[in-house]
Amino acid sequence: MTITQIHAKNPWITAFFSFSFPGFGNFLLHRYAKAFVLTAWEVFVNTHARVNLGIMYSLQGQFEKAKQVLAIEWLLLYVAIYVYGIWDGYRSSVDINKLYLLAEREDAPIKPYTMNAWGYNYLDKREPIMAAVWSFLMPGLGHIYLHKVIAGFFIFAGTIGLVYLSHLPHSLYYTCTGEFAAAKSVLNMQWTLYLPSIYIFIAYDSYVSAVEYNKLHDKEMVQFLRRSYQRPGFEMPV
Structure with missing residues (x-):
């Protein structure tokens, strides 16, 4: 159903995309289960906390309106997961880069083709x-x-x-x-x-x-x- 691989990545780029949208850093790392969970959580909590509206009013200089529109009870739940996504993206990139170097030195085998009842997939x-x-x-x-x-x-x-x-x-x-x-x-x-x-x-x-x-x-x-x-x-x- 997919092609999953490890390759060298800049940890700061992974952290940046995790900062822009929690879960995107894990997409870059091909860690889809965690990426789906964090992305769905971001949309759910951001919508209830109305973070995007707060950002929009802040950029327009309407700070009082930004404070009024935010839902504090949801915003406090949002912060921990948001910071975790950035930290986990950076940390995971560093670890995967080490695994990539090991795979390079050990000349790890690569599977070029697979086929099953759902279809087939191949490298090209x-x-x-x-x-x-x-x-x-x-x-x-x-x-x-x-x-x-x-x-x-x-x-x-x-x-x-x-x-x-x-x-x-x-x-x-x-x-x-x-x-x-x-x-x-x-x-x-x-x-x-x-x-x-x-x-x-x-x-x-x-x-x-x-x-x-x-x-x-x-x-x-x-x-x-x-x-x-x-x-x-x-x-x-x-």
Whole structure:
């Protein structure tokens, strides 16, 4: 159902995406169970605490209105999980980088093909730009293109729900017809403010995943050629 791998990552990038949206750091690390839980918790608690509305009013300089709109009883539940997501993303990246170095030195085997009753999956070359473009047009499609089926459908379904609740299609319609006041008034900003983080992360993750899958494909090919055709006593000239 997917291609899971470990590769070297900058822990600060993982922490940054965990900061922008709890759970995204674990998506980068291919730890999907934890990513789904943290992402669902972020949407649930953020919506009840009305954090996005507080952020919007704060950016507009309406600090009193921001304080009034926040639900303190939910906000206090939000903080611990939010900080944990950032800490766990950084810590996990450091540990996975160590595992990656061990796998490199031990020349760990790579499985290039699998097939079962659900279908088949195999390593091949993918276009990183194409993955990013599909993700930008509709989050989830880039991951499905990369055969990250479970993550792709989770992102796809989640984005459809957020777009529907934010009334973004209505706003785009009014914008195209020149009714800008109606376009602003129809938007539900609590739900709309989820979308920028999602679009930026999904495009980045699909692009990086395609690049790393291509490296994994080349590495598997090198392993096959060396084990099948290289003499055991061959010494590399460099």
